[in-house]
Each structure stands twice: as C-alpha cells, then as structure tokens.
Amino acid sequence: MNKRGLKTLEFDKVKAKLTGMLTSPGGRQELAALQPATDPQIIQTWLDETKDGADLLRxxxxxxxxxLADLTPHMKRLAIDAALNGSELAAVGKVLQTAAATRDFFNQLAEDKLTLRRLDYVAHRIVTLPxxxxxxxxxIEPDGRVSDAASExxxxxxxxxxxxxxxxxxxxxxxxxxxxxxxxxxxxxTMRNDRYVVPVKTEYRSRFGGVVHDESQSGQTLYVEPEDVVDLNNRLRQSQVQERNEEARILQELSAILxxxxxxIMANAQVLGHLDFVNAKATxxxxxxxxxxxxxxxxxxxxxQAWHPLLDPQxxxxxxxxxxxxxxxxxxxGPNTGGKxxxxxxxGLTQLMAQSGLFIPAFEDSTVAVFDNVFADIGDEQSIEQSLSTFSSHMDNLITILDQATATSLVLVDEIGAGTDPKEGAALAIAILDAFGAIGTDIVATTHYPELKAxxxxxxxxxxASMEFDAETLQPTYRLLLGIPGRSNALEISQRLGLRSDIIAAARSLTSQNSQDLNAMIGDLVEQxxxxxxxxxxxxQQLSSATTLHExxxxxxxxxTEQKTHQLDVAKQEANHIVADAKKQSDKIIHHLRQLEVKQGAGVQENELIDAQGRLNALRQDPTLANNKVLARERKKHDFHPGDNVVVKSYGQHGVLNRQTNTHEWEVQLGALKMKVDERDLEKSSAPTVNERQQRTARTVVHSNIGARAQAQLDLRGKRYxxxxxxxxxxIDSALLANLGEVTIVHGKGTGALRQGVTQYLQSNPRVASFGFAPAxxxxxxxxxxxxR
Structure with a gap:
C-alpha cells in the first residue's frame, strides 16, 4: 500500500486507537508493523482470528x-553467557507462567466444546516448560527478589x-x-555504613567507646557504634556478604538453566504478543x-450503513x-460541507481496515473487495517549498496514481480537476476519468462541475451520486444518494438568507436555461x-406488523388444531363408552320383550311396547357437536379462571391457578411452589389441591369399611334374567374396585339365556380383557x- 494513501485516509489514527489496549511488547510490535494485506487468504486468516477474539471477549x-516485558535484550545477554538479575529473571518467569496459563485456557475451551476458527492452532504453538x-x-519473587526457597x-x-x-x-x-x-x-x-549506631551527644562520646561512623553537620552529634555490638555488626556484615554471594550464585545458575x-521462550513471547494483538482488535x-x-x-x-470510524458513532x-x-x-x-x-x-478507511484484519464500522453482511492499492487525492496539499499550487499538487499526485493504478486498485479523488479554469478543469477531469476507466480501476470522485453530471x-x-440537502432547513443531511446527481442550492439558500429578490431574479436570468432545467430535474428526482x-x-413497517400477526x-x-384433535379424541372415547352402554341397555330391553312374548304367547301388550320404545329413545344422543355434552364437558375443563383447581398433566400434581401470565400461560400454585405452565398442560379438577389435602389430613379421621370384601365368584343360578x-x-364393578384380575360367573346351562346375556354384557364392557368357559x-x-384389565 502506498504511504500517501494511508496517511491521507488517517490509517495511523485507527492504529493509535489500539495502542492503549495492548499489554505486551510483542503486541505493540505487531501493531506498529500492521499494513493492509493484498492476499485474500492472509486477510481471511486475520479476520478469522479477530472473529475468534471477539467470541472469546463476549x-x-x-x-x-x-x-509483559520485552525479553529480547535478556535473551541476547543469555546468548553470551551473561547472568540475568532478579528483575530480568522475574520477567522471564512471568512470560513462562503466562504461556502455561494460556495453553491451559485454550485446553479448557476445547473441553467446553467451544469451536474457534483459528486461534486454537495459534495457541498450540506455545511450548510449556513446567x-x-x-x-x-x-x-524469584514477582518483584525480582531472590526468595528464601531458592536454596537451603x-x-x-x-x-x-x-x-x-x-x-x-x-x-x-x-x-x-x-x-x-x-x-x-x-x-x-539508626544505620551508618550498613552498621547499627546510636546518635550520641559529642560531649559524652567517651561513655560509649566503640567506633564513630559519622558526624552531624552541626557537629553536636556523633553516630557511634557501641563497643559491645561491634562484634555482632561484624558477624552481621559477614552474613550479608554470604547472602549476596549466594544470591549471585543462584542467579547465575538460573541463567545457565534458561x-x-x-x-x-522467545517463540512463546511472540505467540503471546500475537494473542495480545488479537485481544486488542476484538476490544x-x-x-x-x-x-x-x-x-x-x-x-x-x-x-x-457504514460510518467513519474516527467520528462519534452517536x-x-x-x-x-x-x-x-x-x-x-x-x-x-453537490454543495460544499455536504459530506462528500x-x-x-x-x-477508503473502511477498506483499509478490512484488509488489515480489523472489523469495520458497518452493519453485518457488509462486503469488501481486495484491492492491490488504495490511492487517495484528498485535501489541499499545495507546497510552498516546491512552488506548487493547489492545482499543480493535485495533478502531480494524479499523475503518480495513473502510473501505478491497476484494474484491482481503488482511487479516491476529491474535487477532481479543481483549481483551474472551470471549462478546462471539467474537460481534464473527464479525460482523467476515462483514463482510469480504460485501466479498469474502481474510482470515486467528487466535483462541482455540471459537465460531470452528464x-x-x-x-x-x-x-x-450526491449528498442530500434539506431545502427547508438549509442544512445538509450527510446522506448519500446513489443514482442522483447533486444540484446547486446557491440561489435558494441566498433567497432564504434574505438576499433581495431583484438580485435573485437577475442571477436566474444570467443562469442558462439548460442549467435551470437540469437543477429542476435533479430536484424532482430528489423529491421522488x-x-x-x-x-x-x-x-x-406494515410488512413487519403483518408478519408478526401471521406468526x-x-x-x-x-x-x-391440537386442542380440537384432543377434544375429538376424548369425545370419541366417551362416545364409544356411550355406545357400549346403549347396546347393553338395548340388549336388556330386547331380551325382556322376548321373555314377555314367550310368557304371554299371544303377544306383548301395547303399553309394554310403548314403554320399551321410550327406553330405547332415551339411549339416543344428540348428533350435533354444538350440543354434544362430551365436547361441552371437555371445553369446560379448559375454561380457566383464577382460583380454579387444576391438575398439571405432565407432573400429575393438583394445584390452584393464581393468575394468567400471558395469552396461553398461567401461574400455578403447587403447595409451596409457584410455576408457570402452558394451558395445554392444564386441566380443571375437582380433586383437592396439595394444600387442601394437607389440611384435610390434619383435621379428618378416615373410616374404612373392610367388612364388605369383593368376592371372586358370582352364582346366578335360579335368578331371573x-x-x-x-x-x-x-x-364386575366391585371386582374392579378391589383390583381383582380374574373372576368367575356361574350361570348354569339351563336354556342358555343367562349364559348368552352374560356373554353379551362381557363383550360390551371395555374393562374386560378376555373371557371363556371354565375348565370341565x-x-x-x-x-x-x-x-x-
């Protein structure tokens, strides 16, 4: 990338934003060397690392x-067999400790099944030296002191x-x-010359003996080492010398080991610096x-929706x-100060950031190209030293860009052709644009020349393209309008500011009709x-509302549909029971009529037929679902109100409805527990709740009658049908209540009427699993x- 473009687009200011986010010399070195890349694979690798860093930050x-400290000078000293001091060894130890902790950090990420694009491979380059x-x-202590544990x-x-x-x-x-x-x-x-002393008045010097180590400026005080501590100070001094010698030996030994x-160690420091740089990019x-x-x-x-990264995003x-x-x-x-x-x-800066592996100030799914160079000719760069005017400076820069630009370059030119005669400047601008077009270069240029609109x-x-301008407020909105050229608002702005109408009219008369028509056309396009x-x-907004309503x-x-299906299933089961009961009752009535016919011979009395017909009609059910008692009963089970006793079907627990939390959800009190339950998992219940059962248990004595026990055999011999x-x-009901699995019904052989009746009843009862004649x-x-069952 050309340095002039990087400087013009203020890429260094973006890099400066990352400086305070780094903690290692390796990271600072990477940032200092950072330049936009032109290889798509390298750029994608950098972006993948930034994505990993952003995920880990989140x-x-x-x-x-x-x-961390810079270990480069320390390693150079070790290369010549020099010994490191305590602070330098502490810095090396911190890097080694950080390397081990970082490797453990990434190992834990792998155990947590956290998938990364790239950084796990980077972290695996760390060599741990436990x-x-x-x-x-x-x-070595963190502050560089040699610890007592260094040697016995x-x-x-x-x-x-x-x-x-x-x-x-x-x-x-x-x-x-x-x-x-x-x-x-x-x-x-106090201390003087590393020996313990006391401040003695000069006139009493003889009372202490020993050695004088110092004298105050006034001469009134002598710092005396009393005679009875001289030997102890000598012993102390000797021990201190031994301590320094032992510390020096330890430092030499540790340096030799390193x-x-x-x-x-340097490879680890480099990897840690790179991870530090990734951290900064993510931050x-x-x-x-x-x-x-x-x-x-x-x-x-x-x-x-891209914005400039150095501006306040608000x-x-x-x-x-x-x-x-x-x-x-x-x-x-468009006019000046409009945001061109x-x-x-x-x-330009967004493109440079992307090619440097940085995330860009734009909405997600924004796409960038990979340019081999980003050229920029922006601003007034006239040079007094080189005697170049604004026009000459711009032209000198454009000549250099034309020589270096390729079909995969991006060129940004501000006020192309400006600084000279408008007619010649416009013609020159068109010729320069055609030259870039012949190369195939992508170019974005700003201008005031109306010829370039055509x-x-x-x-x-x-x-x-143009920058939107609000004619009502006379202020730019800084919004880019692609496909629409900018119009001059000089006359309208001047009129709004109070310039006399006759001057405005004179100016309009001096403006060519073509310019007025073009401005009118542009104004109409902007309004459209x-x-x-x-x-x-x-x-x-309407589509969003409709989509939400549709969902x-x-x-x-x-x-x-789910509730309807469930209710119909329940209704069918209930209907099957009704049919079975009706069939059983009808069989009884028919059998009774046959018995009457057998007994009376001549036929059945009319009143008996009418009575039997009435009993058969009573078995008929209303066919309409609107009056279906089963469905009505099922709907009533789901007509919930606060205070209703319900059963939570998934738990089989009884509770009370407290309140409705949303359209299809209720808060249910289950004893001391409150929980939110979907109404599909609720059903009304007449059974007592947990609290009610506990209260009844506390105050009720339950009596049971164990005298009436269910029998496993029924004898029907000699009884009427x-x-x-x-x-x-x-x-059968008693046997079911008593949880009997098998019973015997003795009906005898006789005419076979009882046997047939028992058989028909057992066939219609859904609780009967199977039946058959007893053994011989x-x-x-x-x-x-x-x-x-």
Whole structure:
C-alpha cells in the first residue's frame, strides 16, 4: 500500500486507537508493523482470528494476558553467557507462567466444546516448560527478589542474619531506653555504613567507646557504634556478604538453566504478543460496535450503513456504499460541507481496515473487495517549498496514481480537476476519468462541475451520486444518494438568507436555461426518491406488523388444531363408552320383550311396547357437536379462571391457578411452589389441591369399611334374567374396585339365556380383557372365567 494513501485516509489514527489496549511488547510490535494485506487468504486468516477474539471477549472476557516485558535484550545477554538479575529473571518467569496459563485456557475451551476458527492452532504453538517455570517462580519473587526457597544455604544465611539483627537491636535498646538514653541526641537506633549506631551527644562520646561512623553537620552529634555490638555488626556484615554471594550464585545458575531454552521462550513471547494483538482488535471492534466484513471474490464493495470510524458513532451519519457490481465509477456532486469528502474517507478507511484484519464500522453482511492499492487525492496539499499550487499538487499526485493504478486498485479523488479554469478543469477531469476507466480501476470522485453530471449518465459502468440537502432547513443531511446527481442550492439558500429578490431574479436570468432545467430535474428526482423512501419505510413497517400477526395466527391455529384433535379424541372415547352402554341397555330391553312374548304367547301388550320404545329413545344422543355434552364437558375443563383447581398433566400434581401470565400461560400454585405452565398442560379438577389435602389430613379421621370384601365368584343360578344382569354389572364393578384380575360367573346351562346375556354384557364392557368357559372340572360351559384389565 502506498504511504500517501494511508496517511491521507488517517490509517495511523485507527492504529493509535489500539495502542492503549495492548499489554505486551510483542503486541505493540505487531501493531506498529500492521499494513493492509493484498492476499485474500492472509486477510481471511486475520479476520478469522479477530472473529475468534471477539467470541472469546463476549463469552470469556477475552484471553487473560497480563502486562509483559520485552525479553529480547535478556535473551541476547543469555546468548553470551551473561547472568540475568532478579528483575530480568522475574520477567522471564512471568512470560513462562503466562504461556502455561494460556495453553491451559485454550485446553479448557476445547473441553467446553467451544469451536474457534483459528486461534486454537495459534495457541498450540506455545511450548510449556513446567519444570523451568516452577523453578523460576519458586526462586524469584514477582518483584525480582531472590526468595528464601531458592536454596537451603540461602535460607540458613537469612535465618542467621535475622537472629543477629534481633540480638543487635536488643542490645541497642539498652542504650535507647536505659540510663544512658540521656546522653543521646535522640533515643533512636539508626544505620551508618550498613552498621547499627546510636546518635550520641559529642560531649559524652567517651561513655560509649566503640567506633564513630559519622558526624552531624552541626557537629553536636556523633553516630557511634557501641563497643559491645561491634562484634555482632561484624558477624552481621559477614552474613550479608554470604547472602549476596549466594544470591549471585543462584542467579547465575538460573541463567545457565534458561540459556538452552532461549528460542522456545522467545517463540512463546511472540505467540503471546500475537494473542495480545488479537485481544486488542476484538476490544476495538466491541468499542466501535463493528462487524466482520465478508470478502468478495468478484471485487465488489457493498457497505451497509457504514460510518467513519474516527467520528462519534452517536452523531455520525451512516450510508450505504456499493461499488464494483453495476458500476465501477461514482461521480459525487453537490454543495460544499455536504459530506462528500467524509464519504470518500469512509469508503477508503473502511477498506483499509478490512484488509488489515480489523472489523469495520458497518452493519453485518457488509462486503469488501481486495484491492492491490488504495490511492487517495484528498485535501489541499499545495507546497510552498516546491512552488506548487493547489492545482499543480493535485495533478502531480494524479499523475503518480495513473502510473501505478491497476484494474484491482481503488482511487479516491476529491474535487477532481479543481483549481483551474472551470471549462478546462471539467474537460481534464473527464479525460482523467476515462483514463482510469480504460485501466479498469474502481474510482470515486467528487466535483462541482455540471459537465460531470452528464458524464455519469453517458459513460458505461458509471453512476452519479450526491449528498442530500434539506431545502427547508438549509442544512445538509450527510446522506448519500446513489443514482442522483447533486444540484446547486446557491440561489435558494441566498433567497432564504434574505438576499433581495431583484438580485435573485437577475442571477436566474444570467443562469442558462439548460442549467435551470437540469437543477429542476435533479430536484424532482430528489423529491421522488424521498417519497419512495418514505413509502418503502412505511411498507416495511406494515410488512413487519403483518408478519408478526401471521406468526401469531399460525401459532394460535396450531394450538386450536391440537386442542380440537384432543377434544375429538376424548369425545370419541366417551362416545364409544356411550355406545357400549346403549347396546347393553338395548340388549336388556330386547331380551325382556322376548321373555314377555314367550310368557304371554299371544303377544306383548301395547303399553309394554310403548314403554320399551321410550327406553330405547332415551339411549339416543344428540348428533350435533354444538350440543354434544362430551365436547361441552371437555371445553369446560379448559375454561380457566383464577382460583380454579387444576391438575398439571405432565407432573400429575393438583394445584390452584393464581393468575394468567400471558395469552396461553398461567401461574400455578403447587403447595409451596409457584410455576408457570402452558394451558395445554392444564386441566380443571375437582380433586383437592396439595394444600387442601394437607389440611384435610390434619383435621379428618378416615373410616374404612373392610367388612364388605369383593368376592371372586358370582352364582346366578335360579335368578331371573333382569336381576341376574344387574347383579353381573355390580359384581364386575366391585371386582374392579378391589383390583381383582380374574373372576368367575356361574350361570348354569339351563336354556342358555343367562349364559348368552352374560356373554353379551362381557363383550360390551371395555374393562374386560378376555373371557371363556371354565375348565370341565370347574363347571365347563356352565361357568365363565373373566379376566379384567
């Protein structure tokens, strides 16, 4: 990438935003060397790493990396067998410890099944040195001091030093607090030449003996080492020398251990620096609310609501910018201060960020191309030293760009052809645009020349654009309008500001009719676009509302269909029971009529027929669903109100409805527990709730009658048909209540009427699993064995 374009588009300011987010020298080095790439595979790799960093920042708070030091000079010293000091060894130990922790962090991500695009491969390049890391962290404190655990000799020496110092302080206290304290300038113990002394008044020097180590500026105080602590100070000094020697030996030993691992340590530092850089890119993306760009294989740019990254996102106006699909050149016209230049910089800087592996300030699914170079000629760059005017400076830059641009370059030119005679400048601008078009370069240029508005219509793969201007408020909106050239608003603005009408009229008369017609056409296009945009926004809102309503209706219809199916299933089951009961009753009535006919011989009395017909008609059910008692009963089960007793079907628990939380959801009180339940999982119940059962249990004594026990055998011999059938019905019910699995009905052989009646009843009863005659030794066909469900 050419440096002039990077500087013009302020790419360094974007890099500066990341500086404060880095914690390692390796990360800072990567940022300093960051340049937009031109290889799509490299760019995609960088973007994948940024995506991984953004995911880890969102899910885990980022990769945990502390502030690290630059190990390059330390490793160079190890290469010449020099010993590192405590602070330098502590810095190396921190890098090794961070490397191990980072590797563990990514191993845990793998165990958590968190999928990354790229960073897990990067982290696997870390070489952990557990023994060396433990040795360093044990021997060296984080602040660089050698710890007592570094060696047994050092621990013993420091123990002697401590005991000697305690003994010296104990003896010196006799001077500070004893009778001789009055001979001291101050009752304190201090140090001179690394030896313990007391401040003695000059006139009492002879009372202490020992060695004088210092004198106050006034000469009134001598710092004396009393005679009885001289030997102790000598012993202390000797121990301190031994301590320094042992520390130096330990540092030399640790340095020697580190030396063979210089390459692994520096490789780890490099990986940690790279991860630190990825962390910074992810943090900047979050701060900017940026999104991952998609790389176009066809060289197309489609930025959705992109804004300039260096502007306040709360006030920056976002625009849709597209290039390379239907057109390769955009000519932006319109008045000054309307946002043309910032639009050029937004496009260029966004493209540079994407090719540097950074997320871009645009909506998701925005597409960028891969350009081999991004050229920019923006701003007034006249040079006094080189005696170049504004026009000459721009032309010199454009000549360089024309020499270097290719079919895969992006060129951004502000005020093309400006700074000279308008007629010649417009002609030169058209010729330059044609030259870039012949190369195949993508170009976006701004201009005030009306001739270039026609150029945008006439040339293939070229379009006009403008920055929207609100004629009512006389203020720019900074919105980019693709496909519409900009118009001059000088006369309207001047008239609004109060310029005399005669001057405005004179100016209009001096303006060519073609210019007025063009401005009128542009104004009409802008108004049409505004109406179309408003209509589109209104239609989008209506479509969104209709879509939401459609989804709700589909959901409610599915729920209705489910409930309807459930209720019909229940109704069919109930109807089957009714049919079975009706069949059983009709069989009884028919049998009774036959019995009457057999007894009376001549026929059945009319009143008996009428009575039988009435009983048969009573078995008839209303065929309409509207009056169907089964469906009505099922609907009533789902007609819920607060305070109703219900059963939660999925749990089999009884509770009370508290309140309806939304259209199809209720809050249910299950004892001490409150829970939200879908109404499809609820059913009205007359059974007591958990609380009611507990209360009844507490205050009710339950009596049971165990005298009446269900029998496993019923004997019908000698009984009339009707009484026998009624007794069979009661017998089966009792057996079911008693949980009997098998019973026997003795009906005898006789005429076979009882046997046939029993058989028909058992066939119609859904609770009968099977039945058959008893074995020959247990009654044969004179008894029926029944198995119940």
């Amino acid at each position: 899910l885990k708070g980022g990769i945990p990396l502390p502030e 023994d060396l890391t433990k040795r360093l962290n044990t021997a 000799d050092l621990a013993a020496i420091r123990s002697r030093i401590k005991s000697t110092e305690d003994l010296i302080r104990s003896r010196m206290q006799n001077y500070v607090r004893g009778k001789q304290a009055k001979y001291l300038s101050e009752p304190i113990i 030396a063979p691992h210089r390459e692994e 900047y993306a979050k701060q900017l609310n940026a999104s991952e760009p998609l790389l176009s294989q066809e060289g197309q740019v489609n930025l959705r 006030t920056a106006v976002a625009n849709d910018i597209s290039l390379g699909a239907d057109y390769d050149a955009i000519i932006i016209t 230049t910032i639009t050029l910089k937004t496009l 150029y945008g219509y006439d040339r293939p793969r070229t379009t006009n 676009r505004r109406r179309v945009t408003e209509t589109a926004e209104e239609l989008d 709700e209706l589909v959901q409610q219809f599915d729920r209705f 009707d009484a026998a059938m009624a007794e069979v019905d009661r017998f 030794n247990a009654g044969g066909d004179g008894a029926t064995v029944v198995k119940l």
